[in-house]
Amino acid sequence: MRISRWVVGVAIVVASVGLTGCAQDNSPAIAPVTKDVGDLQGATVDLVVxxxxxxxxxxxAVDSYSGKVxxxxxxxxxxxxxxxxxxxNPGVKGLSAGSTKVVLSNSNGGIQDVTFTVDVAKN
Incomplete structure (x- = not known):
């Protein structure tokens, strides 16, 4: 009888420790901002961290663009x-609060660079 209580106790501890790993991050997901490349020239894009x-x-082609931040x-x-x-798609991710210029270049000749500003705020 004493051993079975011990086994049950160990099983409860193991189960609760295992479920601790299942805890979810309760921070809300942040939806991306989607823009057409043709709409970015001279624009300011607001993001949060x-x-x-x-x-x-x-x-x-999605892989024809390179970017300089x-x-x-x-x-x-x-x-x-x-x-x-x-x-x-290519993209830009906000890392910390601030503002920066981004220049997109396309490997296909004759396409003008796209220059825009990204403003990142704390979330």
């Missing part, structure tokens, strides 16, 4: 790519 700008490249402490550029059957 952790939020991303998803750049729709239209008819141009002036202040990489404020925001980071991510190159577009295709991975299997999934397409990922």
């Amino acid at each position: 952790g939020q991303s700008l998803d750049i729709n490249t239209g008819d141009l 002036d202040d990489t402490g404020v925001a980071a550029f991510s190159k577009g790519r295709k991975d299997g059957g999934t397409t990922y």
Whole structure:
């Protein structure tokens, strides 16, 4: 009888420790801001820390754009790519509060650079 109580007690402890790992992060998900690349020239895009700008490249290949962020402490550029059957647009993610200029260049000749500002606020 004493051993079975001990086994039950251990089972309860193991189960509660295991469920602790199932706790979810209660912070709300931050939806990305989606903009067409043609709408970004001279624009200011407002993001909060952790939020991303998803750049729709239209008819141009998602991996044809490269980006330069002036202040990489404020925001980071991510190159577009295709991975299997999934397409990922290029984007910019807000890292910390501040403002920075972003320049998108396209590897296809004759396409003008796209310059815009990203303002990132604390969430």
